[in-house]
Amino acid sequence: MASPTDMISSPKPSSTVVATCLVLACALQLAENLLPKIPLFPWLKLGLSHLLILPFLLRYGAIPATGLAISRNLLTWMVAGTPLTSLMVGLIAGIVSVLGVGAIARPLVMKGWMGWIGLGVASAVAHNLTQLAVVEWILVDHAGFYFQIAPLLIWSAVSGSIMAWLASSALPFWSALFQGELHWQGPSLTVDAETASPKESASWLFYGSLGVLMGLLLLPWWKAQAVFAILVFTQGLIPWKKPGREMAHRTFSRAWRSQWRAVKSTWPLLLFMAWLHLFHGEGHLLGIGSLTKEGVEAFALHAFRLVNLALLGPRILPLFPRSWLRKSSSPFAQGILAALPALATLPTEVPGAAREFWRGWKKGDAKSLSEGLRRFAEKILAGAVSKNRT
Amino acid sequence: MDSLKRFGFVDAILFVVLLIGVGIAWPLLVTGPGRVAIVYVDGRPEAKLQLVGQSRTLTIQGDLGVLVLEYGAEGVRMRGAPCPNQICVHQGWVKRAGARLICLPSHVVIALDGGATQGQGMDGVTY
Numbered sequence: 440m441a442s443p444t445d446m447i448s449s450p451k452p453s454s455t456v457v458a459t460c461l462v463l464a465c466a467l468q469l470a471e472n473l474l475p476k477i478p479l480f481p482w483l484k485l486g487l488s489h490l491l492i493l494p495f496l497l498r499y500g501a502i503p504a505t506g507l508a509i510s511r512n513l514l515t516w517m518v519a520g521t522p523l524t525s526l527m528v529g530l531i532a533g534i535v536s537v538l539g540v541g542a543i544a545r546p547l548v549m550k551g552w553m554g555w556i557g558l559g560v561a562s563a564v565a566h567n568l569t570q571l572a573v574v575e576w577i578l579v580d581h582a583g584f585y586f587q588i589a590p591l592l593i594w595s596a597v598s599g600s601i602m603a604w605l606a607s608s609a610l611p612f613w614s615a616l617f618q619g620e621l622h623w624q625g626p627s628l629t630v631d632a633e634t635a636s637p638k639e640s641a642s643w644l645f646y647g648s649l650g651v652l653m654g655l656l657l658l659p660w661w662k663a664q665a666v667f668a669i670l671v672f673t674q675g676l677i678p679w680k681k682p683g684r685e686m687a688h689r690t691f692s693r694a695w696r697s698q699w700r701a702v703k704s705t706w707p708l709l710l711f712m713a714w715l716h717l718f719h720g721e722g723h724l725l726g727i728g729s730l731t732k733e734g735v736e737a738f739a740l741h742a743f744r745l746v747n748l749a750l751l752g753p754r755i756l757p758l759f760p761r762s763w764l765r766k767s768s769s770p771f772a773q774g775i776l777a778a779l780p781a782l783a784t785l786p787t788e789v790p791g792a793a794r795e796f797w798r799g800w801k802k803g804d805a806k807s808l809s810e811g812l813r814r815f816a817e818k819i820l821a822g823a824v825s826k827n828r829t
Numbered sequence: 830m831d832s833l834k835r836f837g838f839v840d841a842i843l844f845v846v847l848l849i850g851v852g853i854a855w856p857l858l859v860t861g862p863g864r865v866a867i868v869y870v871d872g873r874p875e876a877k878l879q880l881v882g883q884s885r886t887l888t889i890q891g892d893l894g895v896l897v898l899e900y901g902a903e904g905v906r907m908r909g910a911p912c913p914n915q916i917c918v919h920q921g922w923v924k925r926a927g928a929r930l931i932c933l934p935s936h937v938v939i940a941l942d943g944g945a946t947q948g949q950g951m952d953g954v955t956y
Contacts, residue, residue, distance in 0.1 A: 497833065547839055555833065557840030564847065582882025582902075588854035596847055607835050719865070721879040731877050 452499050452617070457507065457774030459621055459820065460495060462781050464488040464511045465518070466819045469789040480707075483591075485598045486563060492537060493559055493606045494613040497548060501541030506771040508533035514775055516752075517759060518782040522704055523652070523752030524745065528573045536566035559603025563595040577656060578708060578745055580737065581715040605808060612809035612816075621816055642760035648751070655747050661736055664743035671750045672698055701749045712741050781820070788822040857881075864926070866905050868898070869938040880904060880924070880941075891935025898939065905930055905939055 452460070467487040477483050488511060496504035512533060516526045540561045547553035571591060575584045606613075615621060658664060676694050720734015764772040796815045868876040868889060878887065884901035886908065894911030904924025907917040912934040923930050926942035 547837070548833055551832075551834055552837050553834075553839040553843075554836040556836050557843050560840070560843060560847070581879075583879065585854075585881075586857045589851045589858045592847055592851050592854065596844070604835070607833070719879060721865075721877050723876050724867075724874050729877060734877075 450499065452495075452503055452507075452770055453619065454770040454773035454777060456617060456619055457510070457770045458777035458781075459616065459619075459816075460491060460507055461510055461514055461774050461778040462785070462819060463616075463816055464491050464507065465515055465778070465782055466785055466789050466792070466815075467491060468511070468515060469519075469785055470793040473790060473793055480587075483594055486566065486602055489559065489562065489566075489599075489602045490606050490609075493555070493562065493603060494610075495617075496537060496541045496545060496558075498613070498617050501538050501545055503771075504541055505534055505538040506769070508537045510771045510775050514778060514782060517756065518779070519786070522701070523748045523755065524578065524705075524708075526752075527577070528570050531573050532566045532569040535569040536562045540565045555603040555607040556600050557603075559601075559606070560596050560599035563599030563602070564592060567591045567595045574708070578741060579712055579715060580741055581712075581719070583715050583719050584711065609807070609809040609812050611807075612812045615813065616816070621813075621820065642758070642762070645755065645758040645760055648755040648758060652748075652751060652755070655744060655751070658744075659740065661740035661743055664740055664747060668743045668746050668750065671747065671754075672702075675750070675754075697753070698750060701753060702746050705745050705749050708745055709742055712738055712745070716741065784822055785819070788819050792818040792822075864942055866900060866942070867940050869940065871936045872938075878905065878939075889935075889937055891932060891937045893935045896932060896935055896937055905941065907932065907939075910935065 465488075467490060471484055471487040474485070492504055492508055495507055509530060512526055512529045515521050516523075521529075540558075544553055544558050544561050548555070548558055568588070568591065571585070571587060575581070655664070655667065658667075675698050676691055716734045716738035717730060720731045720737055722731035722733025724731055725735070761776070764776050767773070792815050795818065796811050799811055799814065864880040866878040866880060867874050868878065868887070870889065870891060875889070876887065878898075878900045880900060881902055884899055884903060887898045887900065889896045889898060891911070895909075896907060896911070896917075897909040899906050899908045904922045906922045907920065907930055910918050910932050912932055914934075917930055917932040920930060923939075923941060928941045930939040931937075
């Protein structure tokens with residue numbers, strides 16, 4: 440067990456601790472997805488992974504905690520295929536809430552002027568407000584979107600307090616985690632360098648895709664965005680490998696479903712855009728209700744841009760040059776590589792572990808939150824190790 | 830981490846600041862993005878302005894020439910007009926729902942909060 444002074448010092452996290460924390464952070468994020476979402480505001484979340492990021496921040500400092508937050512975002516994008524927009528927004532919000540707030544708040548917590556609750560709330564406020572600002576700035580572009588500020592502040596106070604209270608109630612678990620007591624029991628999970636990314640040699644495609652991405656964000660013409668969306672959508676439906684007729688049909692329908700799924704995932708933001716730009720847009724009235732020419736054009740521009748980003752995300756994903764990670768000596772790069780194979784089993788492991796945690800909590804089997812979290816973590820890690828052995 | 834407090838005095842300050850922030854931001858939730866101004870030229874609704882966000886300008890072609898309108902979260906004001914008396918310019922910022930900014934010589938009326946749409950607004954403008 441670490442002493443209080445151990446816990447407030449700033450050692451460097453080892454790659455094993457980072458890998459374990461990354462798997463747990465991703466597991467917590469997946470567990471959060473099992474909770475019901477608030478209709479029309481699916482981005483309002485408790486932020487379960489902050490349960491881990493807050494103690495990590497206090498233990499290792501703002502920069503390592505930002506590394507953990509960024510690595511977690513990259514991992515969930517690489518493994519779970521989260522939308523590109525979520526990755527962009529999550530990265531910026533993570534940097535502001537963990538690096539910005541952490542750098543200011545951590546010394547205050549260490550001096551005893553600020554508590555866990557203040558840290559959690561400040562971090563949640565920064566995260567949620569940054570998310571709102573980035574979404575408004577990059578995607579929605581309508582000042583009316585800021586009507587959510589007051590509910591967001593209230594939600595941040597509630598969710599930040601809950602996360603901070605829970606985190607501060609599980610101190611023995613964090614001590615064990617950061618001392619490496621929960622590290623892999625199985626073989627090394629380091630990715631085989633040869634098989635990590637079959638498309639490694641085509642990393643120029645990745646740079647090209649980033650260029651296209653920047654272009655999409657800057658392109659101010661809705662017609663150009665529409666043409667791009669049609670091209671990307673139809674291109675994705677062409678069976679390039681020339682399979683037989685039946686196979687071609689199957690490939691086509693699978694591609695159609697996956698592309699439609701990507702577009703469908705954007706519906707809450709599309710709905711907000713339609714409401715803001717079509718009904719509360721400004722410009723020259725068209726004579727059809729309160730529709731304005733500029734409002735319709737703004738909706739078309741931002742809706743097609745969002746659809747383009749949704750369609751482009753799954754295409755950029757396999758091109759990510761993992762050699763960047765292998766060449767780096769950073770514990771975060773190594774942690775990502777080590778955690779990658781374990782993450783493949785998470786979607787099947789997390790629901791069972793979460794249910795077990797909940798049952799134990801209700802029945803009182805787990806005497807403390809620490810014990811419950813330990814059981815949850817051990818189940819996740821054991822599942823990951825055993826499945827990767829086979 | 831045992832030595833770290835769960836609640837410090839900075840936390841109390843933070844909650845007070847948050848409460849003030851909620852109070853300031855609450856009107857945005859109540860009014861939503863719905864506060865608008867409609868620009869009428871010769872009695873016809875020509876443009877719709879959203880009274881949210883930072884101030885921006887709009888030029889309007891009136892009967893006498895070009896009028897420059899400034900609008901945003903603060904309301905609407907006529908920044909420049911070609912008329913001799915400049916009454917609309919001297920009126921300054923208008924933000925109350927139902928208020929009007931009128932430039933009679935140019936046949937331009939700005940009605941706040943969209944209360945007046947075509948057919949429901951004023952019958953005509955005389956000068």
